[in-house]
Amino acid sequence: MKIGIVGLGLIGGSLGLALRSHGHTVLGVSRQPHTCQRAIARGAVDDASTTLSLLNAVDVIFLCTPLAAMQATVVELVPHLAAETILTDVGSVKGWVVETIAPLWANFVGGHPMAGTAESGIEAAQQDLFVNAAYVLTPTETTPTQAIQVIEALVRPLQTRLYHCHPDDHDRAVAWISHLPVMTSASLIAACLGETDPAVLELAHALASSGFRDTSRVGGGNPELGVMMARYNQAALVGSLHAYRDTLNQLITQIEQADWRSLEALLKQTQQSRSEFL
Amino acid sequence: MKIGIVGLGLIGGSLGLALRSHGHTVLGVSRQPHTCQRAIARGAVDDASTTLSLLNAVDVIFLCTPLAAMQATVVELVPHLAAETILTDVGSVKGWVVETIAPLWANFVGGHPMAGTAESGIEAAQQDLFVNAAYVLTPTETTPTQAIQVIEALVRPLQTRLYHCHPDDHDRAVAWISHLPVMTSASLIAACLGETDPAVLELAHALASSGFRDTSRVGGGNPELGVMMARYNQAALVGSLHAYRDTLNQLITQIEQADWRSLEALLKQTQQSRSEFL
Numbered sequence: 001m002k003i004g005i006v007g008l009g010l011i012g013g014s015l016g017l018a019l020r021s022h023g024h025t026v027l028g029v030s031r032q033p034h035t036c037q038r039a040i041a042r043g044a045v046d047d048a049s050t051t052l053s054l055l056n057a058v059d060v061i062f063l064c065t066p067l068a069a070m071q072a073t074v075v076e077l078v079p080h081l082a083a084e085t086i087l088t089d090v091g092s093v094k095g096w097v098v099e100t101i102a103p104l105w106a107n108f109v110g111g112h113p114m115a116g117t118a119e120s121g122i123e124a125a126q127q128d129l130f131v132n133a134a135y136v137l138t139p140t141e142t143t144p145t146q147a148i149q150v151i152e153a154l155v156r157p158l159q160t161r162l163y164h165c166h167p168d169d170h171d172r173a174v175a176w177i178s179h180l181p182v183m184t185s186a187s188l189i190a191a192c193l194g195e196t197d198p199a200v201l202e203l204a205h206a207l208a209s210s211g212f213r214d215t216s217r218v219g220g221g222n223p224e225l226g227v228m229m230a231r232y233n234q235a236a237l238v239g240s241l242h243a244y245r246d247t248l249n250q251l252i253t254q255i256e257q258a259d260w261r262s263l264e265a266l267l268k269q270t271q272q273s274r275s276e277f278l
Numbered sequence: 279m280k281i282g283i284v285g286l287g288l289i290g291g292s293l294g295l296a297l298r299s300h301g302h303t304v305l306g307v308s309r310q311p312h313t314c315q316r317a318i319a320r321g322a323v324d325d326a327s328t329t330l331s332l333l334n335a336v337d338v339i340f341l342c343t344p345l346a347a348m349q350a351t352v353v354e355l356v357p358h359l360a361a362e363t364i365l366t367d368v369g370s371v372k373g374w375v376v377e378t379i380a381p382l383w384a385n386f387v388g389g390h391p392m393a394g395t396a397e398s399g400i401e402a403a404q405q406d407l408f409v410n411a412a413y414v415l416t417p418t419e420t421t422p423t424q425a426i427q428v429i430e431a432l433v434r435p436l437q438t439r440l441y442h443c444h445p446d447d448h449d450r451a452v453a454w455i456s457h458l459p460v461m462t463s464a465s466l467i468a469a470c471l472g473e474t475d476p477a478v479l480e481l482a483h484a485l486a487s488s489g490f491r492d493t494s495r496v497g498g499g500n501p502e503l504g505v506m507m508a509r510y511n512q513a514a515l516v517g518s519l520h521a522y523r524d525t526l527n528q529l530i531t532q533i534e535q536a537d538w539r540s541l542e543a544l545l546k547q548t549q550q551s552r553s554e555f556l
Contacts, residue, residue, distance in 0.1 A: 181494075187522060231536070245530065
């Protein structure tokens with residue numbers, strides 16, 4: 001199959017490597033000529049260009065730009081496409097994307113491959129990035145069945161775990177397990193920085209080990225990504241944050257009132273329930 | 279040197295293995311005969327007993343019981359001790375321990391080796407558990423200098439990173455980097471469990487990956503340990519929790535008001551500052 005990829009970063013580049021390894025022809029578009037050169041050199045694409053007209057004869061296009069660039073990209077892309085071209089995206093928020101892109105192109109399927117690394121960009125692309133990763137498709141009532149089947153047939157051989165759900169259910173689920181953790185983790189780091197005694201802060205720096213490292217990891221990640229989660233998944237994230245604050249208040253009250261029995265019951269529940277997520 | 283260890287769990291057993299490897303004679307006491315046998319079989323002690331009178335001629339005793347058992351253990355131990363015997367402990371809270379134990383035995387130095395594993399008990403003991411780990415001593419104005427020097431001379435060769443501080447400074451520092459993370463992490467798991475739509479909760483279970491795994495790890499740990507932190511470090515932990523709640527409220531307001539510039543500034547600060555802790 002002839003496949004287009006717009007945006008040759010970590011995800012776009014990794015998709016190119018993986019799809020080419022399964023025999024597909026991949027054409028890539030990036031705004032940066034250097035990225036096009038590197039994508040070709042790394043074998044992530046058969047050819048690449050800075051102009052979207054390169055994609056006028058592909059069967060399927062994966063939109064791999066940042067969320068903020070997606071709408072403008074599709075508006076610019078549409079005049080180049082044949083009606084049967086299938087469009088899909090890899091954005092980490094689905095409600096906003098589906099609402100924005102589906103009216104611009106009927107043959108569109110929202111998608112979210114849940115894979116990543118600490119690095120970004122074409123140099124970080126890996127052929128096996130999607131092996132064992134969840135890949136969520138979010139078709140709606142109006143999504144053409146054939147488009148869904150074509151995308152499934154492309155991504156299943158990459159050894160992804162395929163899920164289907166409504167865009168809003170996707171956004172609420174990732175608010176819980178991906179976006180909320182970023183905000184609670186960032187709050188942990190920011191709160192520690194508020195320690196006013198320099199001796200205590202220095203000691204905290206010296207004594208922090210694996211517990212702090214793990215709990216603070218995602219809160220110390222890419223700030224632009226954090227803002228993007230909040231911006232495009234605002235409603236679901238605010239809902240999760242309110243529920244989290246209620247739980248935190250309950251736990252603070254238990255500790256203030258020395259209600260050790262209730263605290264132990266809560267911690268037993270979290271110990272038992274964590275395994276259901278992992 | 280002749281060393282006694284009371285409590286032959288992960289920390290007591292590992293101290294025994296490490297100190298014996300440096301040529302010391304180690305006598306252990308556990309309430310469980312089976313634990314005494316296993317400690318001898320594993321080489322963590324030269325001899326072991328269920329009665330504290332075994333320790334009537336040792337130079338130094340490490341108290342490695344849970345915090346809740348420490349006071350009663352020292353009351354029972356004191357009649358067996360010569361005045362020059364040095365007592366130290368390994369409790370993860372120091373203000374409460376020093377206030378409780380120092381009046382019972384003048385020749386006492388509070389200590390906290392900051393090492394651990396997910397496992398507990400004598401079978402989990404490791405000779406190299408303390409290599410590169412922080413080991414905090416919390417002497418006060420009345421702690422005999424010679425006692426501090428003897429403990430330092432014992433634990434430094436285990437390749438620990440030695441720190442000295444006031445018990446209260448220790449407790450505030452570990453509230454930030456150890457006890458607060460447990461509570462924020464447990465709140466994350468508990469909040470997710472509040473999702474009322476089974477389809478969304480099931481999807482959250484399926485999609486959770488490394489970000490959720492790391493952020494929830496310490497909140498899914500041993501409930502008794504969590505209660506112990508809250509119980510014996512209540513004041514410092516409540517202070518940290520209040521500061522954390524203030525930070526969280528600030529972040530929630532930024533997201534509710536779509537103040538992306540302030541949110542990005544906060545996330546840039548947490549990204550930059552995290553490395554100072556690790």
